[in-house]
Amino acid sequence: MKITVVSGSTRENSNSEWLANRLIEGHEVDWLKLREYKIHPIVDQRHTPGGFTLVDDDYDTLIKQVVNSDLIVFATPLYWYGMSGLMKNFIDRWSQSLRDTTFDFRQAMEGKRCFLLIVGGNQVHLKALPLVQQFQLIFEFMKIDFKGYLIGQGSKPGEVKLDHRGLAELGVWREKFQLWADEN
Incomplete structure (x- = not known):
């Protein structure tokens, strides 16, 4: 099973990357740390006759890996x-x-298994739910198989390591990842 982690953190050794590392431990993984690449913002040309113009950045390389x-x-x-x-x-x-x-x-993404991992500060289990819903809608639109999500609590570097609830849920998800890997 080819696993790719797409990290949106701006911080090296971030809480979200630490938790992702624990999640995929024991599996061969490719990392896309978005902060290490040049990705220009979209210029909306969806409705122009010629469509989008070519953009000189790293996006095409990253999306091919995904x-x-x-x-x-x-x-x-x-x-x-x-x-x-x-x-x-x-x-x-x-x-x-x-x-x-x-x-x-869309066809290339259809049926892909995706998992969401979010880390944030206080009341993150409540405050992250709209983001979970946003990803659910994105995945539904793309016909992606949304396998689930893990929310961790932590703001300061390393703080997520003290999140007992997140770490307990992490154990459950690690088992599921192993089952998915065994299916392939």
Whole structure:
């Protein structure tokens, strides 16, 4: 099973990346740390006759890696009750991929297994729910198999390691990841 983690954190050794590392431990994984790539914001050309113009950045390389994955983990800190700007920018560019005539992006993503991991500060289990719903709607639109989500609590570096609830849920999800890997 080819697993890719798409990290929207701006911080090296972030809480969300620490939790993602624990989640996928023991599996071969490709990491896409969005902060390490140049991804320009989308210029909305969905309704122009010629469609989107080519953009000179790293997006095409990243989306090809995502498309070639069996399971994608989206890991993001909770910023202002939503996904990080890096993650939002990456997903916004999906509109461009949907108009790409070189491949059928929606068909390529259909049935992909995706998992969401969110880490945030106080009351994160309540405050992250709108973000979970946003990803559910994105995945539904793309016909992606949304396997579930894990919410961790932590703001300061390393604080998520003290989140007993998140760590307990992590154990359950690790078992499920192993079952998915065994299916392939």
